[in-house]
Amino acid sequence: MNQDRPGREPRSALANLGIFLAVLPFNVLPAGYAWLAVGIGGWAATKNGEQPTLPVWEIAGSGSxxxxVALGLAWGRFRAAAAAQVGLTAVLMAWLLSAYS
Incomplete structure (x- = not known):
């Protein structure tokens, strides 16, 4: 890879913040789906007197x-936004999985 080629440097902090805030509303869809799957699944199980089971496919799908999205941000050289996306995804998945521990 040629490091002397112009235009391949990482994006600025303001550009990373802007793209992260622009992508954030779209993150609500898969994150909200996982939250609903966990909440409704747990509610239905306790209403029927059963132990709640972990909705593995829903959590794996929304996390993926x-x-x-984070991979796309990193590919577009928005590395700080991608790191924040991965961090928020890890926190969300840990929070959702904590309901089953």
Missing amino acids: ALLA
């Missing part, structure tokens, strides 16, 4: 969608 959020990490795909």
